[in-house]
Amino acid sequence: MAEMLAGRLHLTDRALRMETVPVPEPGHGQVRIRVEAAGVCLSDVHLIDGTLTPLYLPDDAVTLGHEVAGVVDAPGEGVDGWQPGQRVLLQAGEKDRRGTVFTRGVDYDGGWAEYAVASQETLVPIPDDLPFEQACIIPDAVSTPWAAVTDTGRTRPGEAVAVWGVGGLGAHAVQLLRLVGAAPVIALDPLPAARDRALTLGADLALDPGDVALRDTVLAVTGGRGLDVAFDFAGVTPVREQALTLLGRRGRLVLAGIANKPVTIASDSPFTYLQQAVLGHYGSEAEHVVQLVSLAAQGRLDLAASVSDVLPLAEAPEAVRRVQSKQGDPIRLILRP
Known part of the structure; x- marks a missing residue:
């Protein structure tokens, strides 16, 4: 044998x-x-x-x-x-x-x-x-963020977005958000090397989530409206809490990272008034992989x-x-x- x-x-x-x-x-x-x-x-x-x-x-x-x-x-x-x-x-x-x-x-x-x-x-x-x-x-490392961006987050061209955690999934999310026309694309990571990588991959801005001026910076680059979509690829509770404070009207927080912790909304009043949403995301479907192979074959995805x-x-x-x-x-x- x-x-x-x-x-x-x-x-x-x-x-x-x-x-x-x-x-x-x-x-x-x-x-x-x-x-x-x-x-x-x-x-x-x-x-x-x-x-x-x-x-x-x-x-x-x-x-x-x-x-x-x-x-x-x-x-x-x-x-x-x-x-x-x-x-x-x-x-x-x-x-x-x-x-x-x-x-x-x-x-x-x-x-x-x-x-x-x-x-x-x-x-x-x-x-x-x-x-x-x-x-x-492509299956998982690329298809998971692709499904999060296109299906769960339903990201549209011109929407202001942010990615927390520029690792194996988040790095691809930066590329894919730029591909679908999101703008600005903001990357957040505590590691300087990860922030540099995000800029290389197409992020318009790469920030340290611990920066005390973070909120002011995000509001400035989004024309005061805040984020349309925030993606948590870090799976860390403080990320969710921070992202919720930066969402604008009808803003969506997509949870792609798994923290195994409660998701807490500090106050339902602004959350409800602004018609915001928290969306869970996991994996991808077969068609997402086929789409990405096609994009790579046509030179749209490197x-x-x-x-x-x-x-x-x-x-x-x-x-x-x-x-x-x-x-x-x-x-x-x-x-x-």
């Missing part, structure tokens, strides 16, 4: 182990993919440290990795339209008939491996000139700067350590089998 290397999380002791396991065989309607690149997300770190726990995993171990791109290796029985050699990325998960979402690398084996198996419906073709390292992060480093698959534990410690303040680290 052929074997391969895989990064397996064992839930009993929350240990990530690099193990030799059998190469998976595709079942009916499934396709085996030769993995070329897989992203390392903060969610992977949270699965390892116990902050997150799989809801539907039938076993006590899983191969991590929900951001995956590669080449079709072997179509299974009943597969139509997919041939060996095709370049693809994999959707980060799939729904069953009841609408339950099962996440790759969480509820079933993911792409921190030499090969991965995927339902044919979750494959998305990618163009030859889109590098695997960039393609793999993800080259998102690839902070590429490491061999065998160094997955080191990649996790670097993401957890924020060493080098990476947008995304990529594993290459």
Whole structure:
């Protein structure tokens, strides 16, 4: 039986182990993919440290990795339209008939491996000139903020927006907000390097959330009206409290970061009078990934700067350590089998 290397999380002791396991065989309607690149997300770190726990995993171990791109290796029985050699990325998960979402690398084996198996419906073709390292992060790292910007936040051209937390998701949110015509785009992050990065990615202004003159600055650059949409990608209670004070009439606060804390509105009177809203956001839909692949293929979206480093698959534990410690303040680290 052929074997391969895989990064397996064992839930009993929350240990990530690099193990030799059998190469998976595709079942009916499934396709085996030769993995070329897989992203390392903060969610992977949270699965390892116990902050997150799989809801539907039938076993006590899983191969991590929900951001995956590669080449079709072997179509299974009943597969139509997919041939060996095709370049693809994999959707980060799939729904069953009841609408339950099962996440790759969480509820079933993911792409921190030499090969991965995927339902044919979750494959998305990618163009030859889109590098695997960039393609793999489109599901989640790019599609989550894209869905937050376009669907949940319903951001319109000319609206004043702000992004708290210019990390793996927030950095892409800055790019995507500029793409849809939001203006001004304000980035907020306590790290100077993150603020500099936001300006490079297209933010009109990058501010320290601890600046005592922050409110005055935001009101000045928005013509006194405040923010139309505020995006919390930090998942920190003080961010929500600060963002609510900067919203204008009909302003929306989109919660994309998870704090596991209560959301408090200081006073319902101005909140109601100004017809403001707090909106929860999680993940993305399949169409968002397809849209982003199209934008990248047409040169509207450049993800080259998102690839902070590429490491061999065998160094997955080191990649996790670097993401957890924020060493080098990476947008995304990529594993290459």
